[in-house]
Amino acid sequence: MSRVSLFAGICFITVFFSLPAGAETIEDIKATMEEMKRDYETRIKGLEERIETLSGQQQENSAKIEDIATQHEAQAAAMEQKIDAKTLDVEYVGRGNAPVGKGGLVIGNPFGFGNVSVGGYADVEYGDFEKTNSTFNQHRWIINIGAFPHERLRFTSELEIEYGGPNVPNADGEIKVEQAYMDFLINDAVNVRAGALLVPFGRYNLYHDSDLQNLTERPIVARDVIPTTWTEAGAGIFGGFNPVLGSYEDLNLNYELYMVNGLDTGFSDTGLSGARASLKTDNNDDKAVVGRVAASPWLNQEVGVSGYWGEYDTAGHAIAGVGVDSLVTIGPLEWINEYAYFGVEQGSSDVANFFQGAYSQLNYDFWFKCLDNSFLGRGFKDPKMTLVGRYDWGLISDDSDASRGNNKEDRWTLGFNYRPVDNFVYKLEYQWNQTSNEALERGDNNGFLTSMAIGF
Amino acid sequence: MVIPKQWRGGSLRFVSVPGIVLLVSAPGFAATYLTVEQAQQVIFPGQNFTAVALILSEENQKALETQYGLPVHSVKQKIWRTEQGGFFIIDKVIGKHELITYAVGINPDGSIRQVEVMDYREAYGDAIRQKRWRRQFIGKTAASSLELDADIKNISGATLSCRHVTEGVKRIMSLYELVLKK
Numbered sequence: 001m002s003r004v005s006l007f008a009g010i011c012f013i014t015v016f017f018s019l020p021a022g023a024e025t026i027e028d029i030k031a032t033m034e035e036m037k038r039d040y041e042t043r044i045k046g047l048e049e050r051i052e053t054l055s056g057q058q059q060e061n062s063a064k065i066e067d068i069a070t071q072h073e074a075q076a077a078a079m080e081q082k083i084d085a086k087t088l089d090v091e092y093v094g095r096g097n098a099p100v101g102k103g104g105l106v107i108g109n110p111f112g113f114g115n116v117s118v119g120g121y122a123d124v125e126y127g128d129f130e131k132t133n134s135t136f137n138q139h140r141w142i143i144n145i146g147a148f149p150h151e152r153l154r155f156t157s158e159l160e161i162e163y164g165g166p167n168v169p170n171a172d173g174e175i176k177v178e179q180a181y182m183d184f185l186i187n188d189a190v191n192v193r194a195g196a197l198l199v200p201f202g203r204y205n206l207y208h209d210s211d212l213q214n215l216t217e218r219p220i221v222a223r224d225v226i227p228t229t230w231t232e233a234g235a236g237i238f239g240g241f242n243p244v245l246g247s248y249e250d251l252n253l254n255y256e257l258y259m260v261n262g263l264d265t266g267f268s269d270t271g272l273s274g275a276r277a278s279l280k281t282d283n284n285d286d287k288a289v290v291g292r293v294a295a296s297p298w299l300n301q302e303v304g305v306s307g308y309w310g311e312y313d314t315a316g317h318a319i320a321g322v323g324v325d326s327l328v329t330i331g332p333l334e335w336i337n338e339y340a341y342f343g344v345e346q347g348s349s350d351v352a353n354f355f356q357g358a359y360s361q362l363n364y365d366f367w368f369k370c371l372d373n374s375f376l377g378r379g380f381k382d383p384k385m386t387l388v389g390r391y392d393w394g395l396i397s398d399d400s401d402a403s404r405g406n407n408k409e410d411r412w413t414l415g416f417n418y419r420p421v422d423n424f425v426y427k428l429e430y431q432w433n434q435t436s437n438e439a440l441e442r443g444d445n446n447g448f449l450t451s452m453a454i455g456f
Numbered sequence: 457m458v459i460p461k462q463w464r465g466g467s468l469r470f471v472s473v474p475g476i477v478l479l480v481s482a483p484g485f486a487a488t489y490l491t492v493e494q495a496q497q498v499i500f501p502g503q504n505f506t507a508v509a510l511i512l513s514e515e516n517q518k519a520l521e522t523q524y525g526l527p528v529h530s531v532k533q534k535i536w537r538t539e540q541g542g543f544f545i546i547d548k549v550i551g552k553h554e555l556i557t558y559a560v561g562i563n564p565d566g567s568i569r570q571v572e573v574m575d576y577r578e579a580y581g582d583a584i585r586q587k588r589w590r591r592q593f594i595g596k597t598a599a600s601s602l603e604l605d606a607d608i609k610n611i612s613g614a615t616l617s618c619r620h621v622t623e624g625v626k627r628i629m630s631l632y633e634l635v636l637k638k
Contacts, residue, residue, distance in 0.1 A: 077509030077535075115577075119553040146553055148577060151488045156579045183579065206580065207613050242586065250588040299588050300612050327612055332605075334612060365605070381525070382604065382619075422615050455552070 119144040121423075121455040123210040129431075129447025138164060139451075140210060142178070154183040158198075160229070177279065178229045187239075193258070194235035196279055200256035200292035201306040202226045202338050203325040211423045211455035214363050214386050215415050217431065217441075220394035221357030224271030224440050225340045226323065232290070233279040234260030252296040262288025262310030263319050269352040269399035269407055270440055272342060275312065275319075286311035292323075300329035308342070317345040332365040350400045357394035363387075380420040388415035388429070394440050401438075409433065409440040423455035489585065490559070490574045496536065496544050499561030499570045505536035505544060508636075516635055523598075524630040533631060540564055543636055545628050549620035551578045558621055560593075560628045566637060568593045571625060581614035584621055593625055598633035602626040 122141040128134035140162055147155040157180040163173030181195030199205060204222040207213075208229050222228040236258030243251055261282040266274035277283070288310020296302040308321035323340040339358040346353050364387045371377045392411035398404060415429030428450045433442040490498065496505055510533060512520065517528045534546040541564035548557050554577035561569035571593045573585045583589060592608050601607050604615075608622045 073509040074507045077507045115555065117553040144553055146577075146579075148554075151575075154577065154579065212613070212615075240582075250586075252583070252586055252588075296583075299583075299586075299609055329612060384605075422619060 115148050117144075117146040119146075119456055121209050121211045121453060123216075123451055123453035125216055125449060125451040127447060127449045129442060130445040131443075132445060132447075142209070152185040154185060156181055156183070176231075178231050189239040189241055190237050191239055192235070193238055193256075195233070196231050197234050197236070197258055197260065199230040199232050199260065199290055199308075200238075200258065201230065201290055201308055201321065202228075202292070202323045202340055203304055203327065203336065204228055204338060205230050206292075209455060210451075210453035211425055213453075214388045214417050214425070214427065215361075215390060215413055215429050216427050216449040216451040217413070217429070219338070219357070219359035219361075219390065220392045220409055220411060220441055221338060221340050221359055223273065224394050224396065225342060225355045225357040227271065227273035227276050230276060231279070232258070232260035232262065232277055232288075234258045234287070236260075236291075250298055253293065254296075255291065255293045257289070257291035259287045259289055260310075262286065262290075263308075263312050265313050265351075267312075267344070267352060267355075269396050269401060270438055271396065272355050284311055284314045286316075286318075288319075300327065300334075302327040306340070312344070313347060315347050317347045319344050334363040334365075336361045336363070352397045352399040354395075354397045356396075357392075359390055359392045361388065361390040376418065376420070383418070383420045386415075386417035386419070388417060389413070390415075396440065398437070403438045405437045407438040407440055408436040409442070410435075411442070425453050427451045427453070488575050490572055492546065492559075492574075495546075495559040495572045495574050498572055499544060499559065500538050500540075500542060503538045503540060503542075505538055508535040508537050508543075510535055510635065512631075512635070520627075520630055520634055523634060524627050528627070533628075535636070542569065543632060545631075546574070547624045547628055549624040551576070551581060551614075551617040551620065554578050556584070556617060556621060558624065560625055562629075562632055562636075566597050566632065568596045568625070568629070570594060571621075573621075576617075578617065581611075581617045583611045583614045584617045589618070596625075596629070598629040598637075600629075602629065 120141070120143045122138075124136065124138050126134070126136050140160060142161075143159045145155075145157050145159075149155070158178040159175070159180075160178045161173070161175050165173045165175045167173075177196050179196055179198045181193050181197050184192040186192070202222065204219060205226055205228045208218070208222070210216075218228055236256065238254075238256040240252060240254035242249070243253065245251065261277040261279075263272065263275040264277050264283040266276070268274060288308060290306070290308045290310075292304055292306040294302050294304040304323075304325045306321070306323035306325070309318060311318045319342055321340060321342040323338065325338040326336070328335040337358070337360045339356075341356040342354065344351060344353045344355075365384050366387070367377075367384045371383075377383050390411075390413045392413070393409070395406060395408045397406050410433070412432045413429050415427060417428075418426045428448070430446070430448045431442065432446050433444060435443045496503075512528065512532075520528050536544040538544065543562040545560050545562070546557065547560065548555050550556065555575065556573065556577070557575035559572045559574055561571075563569045571590045573590070576582045576585055589609070589611060593602075596602055596607070602622060602625060604610050604619045604622045608618070610618050
């Protein structure tokens with residue numbers, strides 16, 4: 001309105017002062033001005049419409065530009081993700097505060113798929129038993145190296161250096177391969193494994209890492225009956241099933257089944273560990289078969305059954321073994337049981353003809369909140385303590401040596417653990433031992449053990 | 457102990473591993489169980505996905521560290537938004553020695569829809585792949601404690617895998633709460 005009035009006023013003054021003498025009447029002048037006013041109003045309206053149109057177009061263009069920018073951002077993000085995927089494979093991921101969490105070292109292959117992983121565990125122990133010198137021992141340093149040359153090809157290995165290796169003073173250490181196998185992965189149900197295998201007999205042999213266990217000393221059955229760590233050269237299959245029975249879908253079954261060189265004649269009436277076979281040659285032409293099937297009806301509840309059969313000498317005499325193990329978990333309480341029996345077909349009466357043993361272990365996890373700011377809890381996210389109790393038992397038949405009668409050993413252990421993180425543990429335990437005839441492990445000597453173990 | 461003659465020698469000795477493999481094997485997969493596309497369709501069937509560009513600012517990293525309670529090491533995360541407003545996020549954590557790739561689906565209301573393990577490479581400990589463990593995460597939100605042995609049960613023998621995946625999911629939910637939720 002104001003712009004139009006102003007313009008009309010200017011026009012009026014202009015026309016008024018420019019009128020020649022004798023021009024048209026005031027009416028004519030008014031008519032001319034009206035005409036001019038209409039004309040300019042029309043023009044101004046046109047201009048306003050044009051401005052409005054341009055403004056609309058500008059908004060539309062802005063929206064388009066925004067869309068294009070969003071698309072470009074998304075494309076850039078997708079590209080970055082692709083680059084990330086590539087770079088992750090060539091990244092050296094350290095342990096501790098690695099981008100992916102705490103754990104071992106993963107070294108990427110710059111030429112494509114195929115990470116190499118490095119990890120391990122180590123422990124140091126101190127023992128003080130009756131009738132023996134107290135002693136420190138640096139028991140194990142284990143190096144794990146794994147590799148994935150292809151997503152369906154996996155290599156897993158465990159090299160053990162025990163007591164410092166063979167070249168320490170007294171030469172009482174050793175270096176040996178505990179596992180070195182390759183997996184040809186097919187599907188969940190069946191996969192092929194070959195190499196130096198961790199023998200699937202019993203639960204302890206499969207989960208023997210020091211940092212996983214709550215007691216320093218391995219169970220009698222896992223030392224003298226199932227010769228942990230039991231490694232055999234061989235090949236076989238492994239896999240798992242998850243059968244769904246109506247609405248029940250929690251059942252999990254898994255198995256390992258291998259053919260191996262098998263135990264040889266090196267056992268005695270104090271244990272089977274001397275019969276662990278060479279990884280180079282078999283002592284006979286027979287291959288042993290060993291396997292374990294585990295059923296887990298619910299999370300953290302598992303029952304396993306193991307079997308072994310194979311000839312141990314060149315005369316066709318065999319060793320057969322059966323084992324049963326179980327895991328029951330109720331809240332912070334874990335109950336583990338394991339039993340194993342090996343029967344030996346005797347070529348003569350001079351060899352032990354059976355080996356059996358068992359253990360039952362209770363682990364109870366706890367933590368006191370008041371320790372959060374103490375030296376035990378400070379800086380650790382989820383520290384915990386564990387009370388451990390175990391009963392151990394081993395019984396091996398006599399082999400007609402100087403000491404007559406079956407050899408038996410019983411052990412009660414009470415232990416305490418402190419774990420600032422899952423893979424570091426300080427263990428303290430006391431053992432009460434009792435034996436009949438030849439000692440299998442500690443004889444009648446009671447004592448305490450303490451140790452630290454770390455996995456990485 | 458006497459082993460019956462019929463148990464000996466031949467039959468077990470000549471068990472053919474390749475034979476068993478051929479008998480029970482079927483086409484499948486191995487260490488990689490789900491591709492990105494497969495995991496997306498398992499968690500959000502039939503939906504379309506748009507990649508989300510997100511690079512965490514220093515301010516966000518600090519806020520996330522406060523909320524998550526652990527250091528943030530990566531400023532980038534693989535994130536997709538679904539057409540219905542949910543999120544699909546891929547992450548990697550370490551098991552004991554090997555990397556685990558997993559995906560978390562978040563509903564538009566901020567609750568966890570599903571967790572899927574895409575790659576698992578360790579020789580032992582793959583029980584975290586089982587549905588009975590993963591379903592513990594369903595319905596949890598950024599406000600949940602998401603802690604092992606608290607609202608998420610551990611698996612004996614697979615503790616490190618359980619802990620690291622649980623920590624990873626907690627980190628993702630903190631990220632969602634801080635940056636993605638609008």
